[in-house]
Amino acid sequence: MTVLTEALGLAxxxxxxxxxxxxxxxxxxLLPDGSQVAVFRIADGVLFGLSHWDPCSxxxxxxxxxxxxxxxxxxxxxxVYKERFDLRTGECLDAEGVRxxxxxxxxxxxxxxxxSA
Known part of the structure; x- marks a missing residue:
């Protein structure tokens, strides 16, 4: 795994x-800090990154x-429970206050x- 650190502390x-x-x-x-990320590609080729952890399940x-x-x-x-998460913001569309x-x-x-910061 390669980690490149740039200005503003973003790796x-x-x-x-x-x-x-x-x-x-x-x-x-799996990221170096132990967190898990999920990377998605939608039909038009745009990529999104969310936590791999589903807070509902x-x-x-x-x-x-x-x-x-x-x-x-x-x-x-x-x-698991089919809650939908906005790929742009991480907000759950089916459970208020969940992201x-x-x-x-x-x-x-x-x-x-x-x-990752």
């Missing part, structure tokens, strides 16, 4: 080759969720990197 952590992230799906990766499963659209909002539905952490994602040299 970019290499998680996988771009082709490992299926269109309309997600992959999970208490399981690390979000990368295995169903990626879709809810009224124009890109979402992942948890594979998961979001991570910035970039592609460099064909590799997906997740930003």
């Amino acid at each position: 970019w952590i290499e998680v996988c080759p771009l082709e490992a992230v299926p269109t309309g799906g997600g992959v999970a990766a 208490g399981a690390a499963v979000l990368a295995r969720g169903i990626v879709g659209d809810a009224g124009g909002v890109p979402v992942v539905a948890s594979p 998961v952490r979001t991570y910035p994602v970039r592609v460099a040299g064909g590799l997906v990197h997740v930003g």
Whole structure:
């Protein structure tokens, strides 16, 4: 795993080759601090990063969720109880006040990197 530190204290952590992230799906990766991130690619190729931890079920499963659209909002539905999380903000659309952490994602040299402070 490669970690690149840039200005403002943001570390970019290499998680996988771009082709490992299926269109309309997600992959999970373990970060150096022990947290787990889920990286998703929607149909138009845009990538999103969320915590892999589903706060509603208490399981690390979000990368295995169903990626879709809810009224124009890109979402992942948890594979456990089907709560939908906004891929842009981490907000749960089905449980008030519930949210998961979001991570910035970039592609460099064909590799997906997740930003972590």
